[in-house]
Amino acid sequence: MRKPSSRIREEIAKLQEQLKAAETREAERIGRLALRAGLGEIEIEESDLVAALEEIAGKFRKGGGRVNKPTSAPVAAGAPARQAGEA
Numbered sequence: 001m002r003k004p005s006s007r008i009r010e011e012i013a014k015l016q017e018q019l020k021a022a023e024t025r026e027a028e029r030i031g032r033l034a035l036r037a038g039l040g041e042i043e044i045e046e047s048d049l050v051a052a053l054e055e056i057a058g059k060f061r062k063g064g065g066r067v068n069k070p071t072s073a074p075v076a077a078g079a080p081a082r083q084a085g086e087a
Contacts, residue, residue, distance in 0.1 A: 034040065
């Protein structure tokens with residue numbers, strides 16, 4: 001059954017609100033990370049900063065960025081696991 005256009009408009013309005021909330025969360029997250037990295041203390045033209053951030057984003061999109069790697073090597077099946085402090 002087809003939805004009336006008013007119902008579709010309501011759904012679109014809800015989705016726009018969800019999008020705005022998601023963008024706000026993302027902006028706050030990126031802003032906090034930028035401040036932790038010290039970007040708030042750097043005097044730089046906005047266009048230069050945007051260009052640098054686009055370069056970083058491109059690097060991660062291509063898979064060239066840092067990936068969360070395990071902190072210890074995996075233990076082979078059957079091998080005894082090392083305890084903390086063992087060399």
